Amino acid sequence: MNDKRSVVAMARVVIVFDFDKTIIDCDSDNWIVDELGVTQLFTQLLRTLPWNSLMDRMLMELHSQGKTIEDIAECLKKVPLNPRIISSIKSAHASGCDLRIVSDANAFFIETILKHHGLINCFSEINTNPSFIDREGRLRILQFHDLNSPPHGCNICPPNMCKGLIMEKIRASVSAEGNKRFIYLGDGTADFCASLKLEGGDFLMPRKDFPIWEKICTNQRLIKANIHEWSNGEDLETTLLKLLNSFFLEEEKSSVRTDQLVEVDCKFLTSSIITHA
Numbered sequence: 001m002n003d004k005r006s007v008v009a010m011a012r013v014v015i016v017f018d019f020d021k022t023i024i025d026c027d028s029d030n031w032i033v034d035e036l037g038v039t040q041l042f043t044q045l046l047r048t049l050p051w052n053s054l055m056d057r058m059l060m061e062l063h064s065q066g067k068t069i070e071d072i073a074e075c076l077k078k079v080p081l082n083p084r085i086i087s088s089i090k091s092a093h094a095s096g097c098d099l100r101i102v103s104d105a106n107a108f109f110i111e112t113i114l115k116h117h118g119l120i121n122c123f124s125e126i127n128t129n130p131s132f133i134d135r136e137g138r139l140r141i142l143q144f145h146d147l148n149s150p151p152h153g154c155n156i157c158p159p160n161m162c163k164g165l166i167m168e169k170i171r172a173s174v175s176a177e178g179n180k181r182f183i184y185l186g187d188g189t190a191d192f193c194a195s196l197k198l199e200g201g202d203f204l205m206p207r208k209d210f211p212i213w214e215k216i217c218t219n220q221r222l223i224k225a226n227i228h229e230w231s232n233g234e235d236l237e238t239t240l241l242k243l244l245n246s247f248f249l250e251e252e253k254s255s256v257r258t259d260q261l262v263e264v265d266c267k268f269l270t271s272s273i274i275t276h277a
């Protein structure tokens with residue numbers, strides 16, 4: 001499905017991916033902490049700091065140990081990424097879908113990994129915690145939801161980011177382009193918050209036996225979207241491409257109907273002209 005007509009049809013599909021344990025198989029924060037050897041301090045401080053601030057603190061620790069931005073980037077490039085997930089992202093993008101990321105990791109980690117695998121240009125938007133390199137050359141992580149502004153008020157998500165709010169923003173931003181269908185893929189509790197914003201024609205692809213799965217099992221009535229679970233990269237690819245294929249066939253069917261309507265209209269017109277003549 002890569003002719004012009006299918007690209008136009010598939011542009012109606014917005015695919016929103018979580019990043020950690022969805023696109024990559026691990027958690028990028030844990031990966032850096034473990035691979036660069038600061039797990040002990042991380043575990044010690046986990047009870048005293050919110051996750052997001054703790055990661056910023058861990059990067060300070062790594063900097064003080066002499067680890068550079070390049071060391072962190074090299075370490076991120078080793079994060080395992082299932083080749084089937086790489087190919088499914090590339091096919092979805094090539095078929096014309098609008099791909100986005102909503103993640104509680106941070107911009108530097110996500111961009112470094114996606115660039116390394118040649119995937120960065122497949123995504124039209126990455127919603128995540130901002131990062132920057134300060135004057136000392138230390139990587140800093142900020143909060144997606146500014147803690148100086150009023151709290152987002154969601155009791156499912158951490159204070160620095162509510163994925164449900166981001167989903168609402170995405171839906172509002174694309175609504176001017178006409179009717180869109182969403183596919184959401186994720187594994188975490190915050191992804192459950194995002195999936196509460198899906199509508200009846202949308203699809204939810206939760207990772208089976210991960211926190212989102214438990215939430216869905218106990219709150220299934222709250223989810224309006226069609227649910228298609230997945231467990232690994234192979235599942236993800238098969239399920240996602242099957243969904244895209246069914247969307248495409250649906251679009252084709254409805255465009256055939258439009259053609260027939262036009263034909264009927266023309267005949268009607270012709271016969272009425274003849275009658276008048």
Ligand SMILES: [Mg+2]
Pocket residue numbers: 018019020021022186187188
């Ligand atoms: Mg995740």
Ligand SMILES: [Zn+2]
Pocket residue numbers: 154155156157161162163164165190193194
């Ligand atoms: Zn939330």
